[in-house]
Amino acid sequence: MAEASGHRPLFSTQSASGRTVYKLFAGSMLVSICLVLIYRVSHAPEAGESGRWAWFGMLAAELWFSFYWIITQSVRWNPVYRTTFKDRLSQLEEAELPCVDIFVCTADPVAEPPAMVVSTVLSLMAYDYPPEKLSVYLSDDSGSELTFYAICEAAQFAKRWLPFCRRHRVEPRSPAAYFSGSAGASDDKEHSDMKVGHVLFGFICKNLKFLSFQNLFREMESRIDAVSILGKVPKEQKTHKGFSEWTSEMTSKNHQPIVQILIDSREETSVDIDGIVLPTLVYMAREKRPQHHHNFKAGAMNALLRVSSVISNSPIILNADCDMYSNNSQSIRDALCFVMDEQQGHDVAFVQFPQCYENTTKNDLYANALKVLFGVEFSGLDGLGGPLYAGTGCFHRRNALCGTKYTTEYKEDWKRRTKMENRETVSILEDRAKSLATCIYELNTQWGKEIGLAYGCVVEDVITGLMIQCRGWRSVYFNPERKGFLGVAPTTLPQTLVQHKRWSEGDLQIVLSKYCPLFYGHGKLKLGHRIGYCIYCLWAPNSIPTLFYLTIPSLFLLKGVSLFPEASSPWFVSFAYVAAAKNAYSLVESLISGDTLVGWWNIQRMWMLKRTTSYLFATIDNMLALVGASKAGFVITAKVAEPDDSAKRYEREVMEFGTTASAGVMFVIIGTTALINLACLVVGLQRAVADQAFGGLLMQNVICGLVVALNLPIYEAMFLRKDEGRMSSSTVFASAGLTVLACALPVL
Numbered sequence: 001m002a003e004a005s006g007h008r009p010l011f012s013t014q015s016a017s018g019r020t021v022y023k024l025f026a027g028s029m030l031v032s033i034c035l036v037l038i039y040r041v042s043h044a045p046e047a048g049e050s051g052r053w054a055w056f057g058m059l060a061a062e063l064w065f066s067f068y069w070i071i072t073q074s075v076r077w078n079p080v081y082r083t084t085f086k087d088r089l090s091q092l093e094e095a096e097l098p099c100v101d102i103f104v105c106t107a108d109p110v111a112e113p114p115a116m117v118v119s120t121v122l123s124l125m126a127y128d129y130p131p132e133k134l135s136v137y138l139s140d141d142s143g144s145e146l147t148f149y150a151i152c153e154a155a156q157f158a159k160r161w162l163p164f165c166r167r168h169r170v171e172p173r174s175p176a177a178y179f180s181g182s183a184g185a186s187d188d189k190e191h192s193d194m195k196v197g198h199v200l201f202g203f204i205c206k207n208l209k210f211l212s213f214q215n216l217f218r219e220m221e222s223r224i225d226a227v228s229i230l231g232k233v234p235k236e237q238k239t240h241k242g243f244s245e246w247t248s249e250m251t252s253k254n255h256q257p258i259v260q261i262l263i264d265s266r267e268e269t270s271v272d273i274d275g276i277v278l279p280t281l282v283y284m285a286r287e288k289r290p291q292h293h294h295n296f297k298a299g300a301m302n303a304l305l306r307v308s309s310v311i312s313n314s315p316i317i318l319n320a321d322c323d324m325y326s327n328n329s330q331s332i333r334d335a336l337c338f339v340m341d342e343q344q345g346h347d348v349a350f351v352q353f354p355q356c357y358e359n360t361t362k363n364d365l366y367a368n369a370l371k372v373l374f375g376v377e378f379s380g381l382d383g384l385g386g387p388l389y390a391g392t393g394c395f396h397r398r399n400a401l402c403g404t405k406y407t408t409e410y411k412e413d414w415k416r417r418t419k420m421e422n423r424e425t426v427s428i429l430e431d432r433a434k435s436l437a438t439c440i441y442e443l444n445t446q447w448g449k450e451i452g453l454a455y456g457c458v459v460e461d462v463i464t465g466l467m468i469q470c471r472g473w474r475s476v477y478f479n480p481e482r483k484g485f486l487g488v489a490p491t492t493l494p495q496t497l498v499q500h501k502r503w504s505e506g507d508l509q510i511v512l513s514k515y516c517p518l519f520y521g522h523g524k525l526k527l528g529h530r531i532g533y534c535i536y537c538l539w540a541p542n543s544i545p546t547l548f549y550l551t552i553p554s555l556f557l558l559k560g561v562s563l564f565p566e567a568s569s570p571w572f573v574s575f576a577y578v579a580a581a582k583n584a585y586s587l588v589e590s591l592i593s594g595d596t597l598v599g600w601w602n603i604q605r606m607w608m609l610k611r612t613t614s615y616l617f618a619t620i621d622n623m624l625a626l627v628g629a630s631k632a633g634f635v636i637t638a639k640v641a642e643p644d645d646s647a648k649r650y651e652r653e654v655m656e657f658g659t660t661a662s663a664g665v666m667f668v669i670i671g672t673t674a675l676i677n678l679a680c681l682v683v684g685l686q687r688a689v690a691d692q693a694f695g696g697l698l699m700q701n702v703i704c705g706l707v708v709a710l711n712l713p714i715y716e717a718m719f720l721r722k723d724e725g726r727m728s729s730s731t732v733f734a735s736a737g738l739t740v741l742a743c744a745l746p747v748l
């Protein structure tokens with residue numbers, strides 16, 4: 001229809017197939033869930049009978065799980081998938097394409113090695129997009145001269161890297177990723193139609209070029225690493241005037257604002273070795289003072305928004321974390337297809353790409369890949385009004401991010417900002433930008449409230465996305481075959497647990513604040529959309545019913561008290577159906593999304609571990625925060641594998657517990673639940689064999705058995721392993737002590 005009217009859409013939307021079958025399945029689940037609840041209510045033990053309080057506890061847990069299952073249906077009702085038509089975009093004059101600003105955040109040169117940051121920055125500078133329209137901004141929250149040194153190196157290397165990428169159509173355009181292993185595989189199809197001899201000649205030439213280029217890159221990398229190891233930049237390497245900003249008194253938490261324009265694409269000398277203009281490149285370290293709270297990444301992003309507004313002020317902003325490089329040189333064009341579509345693009349505030357990781361293991365040991373979340377759930381949210389803003393791999397409309405409300409009259413004037421129009425000198429621009437990156441600039445303003453990213457929440461991304469959508473905008477989820485961005489996932493158990501604590505804590509914080517999606521979004525977002533948000537916002541409270549379900553049925557098995565219907569009772573069928581169908585469906589969904597069978601099993605284990613530790617602590621911290629006794633902080637995830645053999649164990653998919661103090665209590669909980677179930681299973685099975693009867697306690701035996709099976713790597717880490725990554729003996733003792741206590745509790 002649109003095409004008939006002369007409008008050629010830049011993207012299309014398809015609904016998922018098989019929804020009727022799914023809805024029938026969900027209906028059958030709902031009926032069984034109701035039967036389970038009816039059974040619980042109608043068969044409760046009488047006052048004075050054993051197991052009465054546990055029975056009501058089970059009822060409460062099952063009510064919660066039922067409620068939670070229902071909210072997860074919102075995103076499964078009508079997922080949509082998007083396709084872009086970039087060729088139609090290219091039919092526009094190149095001159096008509098808008099400028100794009102790219103924001104990269106880094107915060108710690110130890111957890112986030114400058115060499116990694118440099119490869120990310122280079123991958124973003126090398127987008128297949130007119131370079132004079134690109135400006136890359138690096139925010140360095142550590143204010144470290146090591147990072148500044150690295151970015152100076154990047155500015156030099158870009159002069160060769162960008163032409164190399166163009167000539168050989170390199171993918172991915174992160175040099176580190178390109179030169180590691182799979183490199184060279186996907187580039188350079190230009191020789192394909194030449195004669196064999198030519199091909200061979202071309203091949204040899206290309207590989208020589210490849211090798212010499214690789215050396216060039218490795219040399220740069222080792223210079224950066226050497227400086228990082230040294231911890232300071234040697235005098236003779238401080239060739240850039242910007243180094244004068246660093247004095248001996250400066251620390252990462254106490255310094256003046258620094259803005260350095262390393263490449264100014266307006267200047268004639270800012271060209272690569274082919275004479276083609278380079279993208280603008282800016283380093284920023286906003287002012288930090290101990291007496292001013294810096295608001296973590298949200299603060300950095302807001303400073304970037306202001307600093308960039310005086311330099312390039314592009315209407316489109318790409319936000320990437322320093323640990324996520326661009327894996328697809330076409331992503332800018334993809335994103336523009338959504339916002340520039342003449343009929344459906346006006347109200348699109350942001351285009352979110354999935355977070356994918358290059359370092360997850362084959363069976364995704366720590367369940368970091370979140371393939372179902374990005375393969376199914378985000379598409380479901382897209383069908384409801386748009387995915388969450390996930391912090392990285394996201395293209396924003398500047399106006400929407402800066403607080404503009406969407407109205408039907410809103411229309412972006414793309415022609416207005418198609419080139420950098422600024423005529424000021426670099427030093428004037430830098431001075432002006434610095435004055436916008438001070439601590440006091442935001443005092444008594446709407447920054448962090450209505451303008452820019454929101455403050456006060458450790459998942460600044462989710463809450464900001466919600467606020468944008470509540471201002472009338474929509475978002476779009478785009479998940480192309482060739483992933484737009486690839487990042488670094490945590491590689492040890494404590495890191496994963498700490499990351500998920502931050503996420504679930506922040507998400508729960510949103511529900512408990514005035515921004516609770518259900519109420520705050522009322523009248524602005526569809527009901528399904530608001531419920532969809534709650535899936536993540538209510539991750540944390542799952543902890544308590546899960547802990548209950550993991551321990552109480554097993555402990556009652558130990559005492560020989562049944563909490564489920566007899567195997568011969570018709571009620572048993574509804575319990576069995578809910579459990580089996582839920583897991584079978586989750587397995588299918590996981591496999592379709594690209595997980596392996598073992599991967600699915602690992603995901604189940606990680607759900608269990610996250611729920612009993614990260615989510616529990618997130619819940620407790622939120623409760624403490626409500627009474628004013630705690631404040632959430634942002635613990636940065638380390639992007640470097642710990643030394644020794646930890647990396648090797650990760651490759652072999654052996655879980656890493658190690659001696660991290662921060663996760664000590666978490667491990668005691670993990671150890672205790674594992675041991676309780678082991679003890680209860682042994683006794684339960686013994687009794688069943690002795691009595692020659694499974695019926696009454698079958699369900700409890702099965703639950704206990706499955707928990708033990710999920711925990712096999714935990715027992716190994718407690719008792720069998722000798723390596724550094726095993727559970728420490730103090731944790732094992734503490735868990736064993738608590739297990740004995742739990743099993744001996746007289747109240748049961």
Ligand SMILES: O=c1ccn([C@@H]2O[C@H](COP(=O)(O)OP(=O)(O)O[C@H]3O[C@H](CO)[C@@H](O)[C@H](O)[C@H]3O)[C@@H](O)[C@H]2O)c(=O)[nH]1
Pocket residue numbers: 105106107108112139141295296297300320321322323390391392458459460461499502503506634635636637638
């Ligand atoms: O004070 C800070 C803390 C962090 N960061 C940056 O924030 C990004 C994300 O930090 P990371 O430790 O990698 O956390 P992740 O859990 O991997 O990040 C996810 O979750 C965060 C919210 O918890 C979002 O901000 C991120 O965009 C999202 O990728 C990194 O680039 C950091 O450099 C800052 O700039 N300043």
Ligand SMILES: [Mn+2]
Pocket residue numbers: 321323487488637
């Ligand atoms: Mn990260």
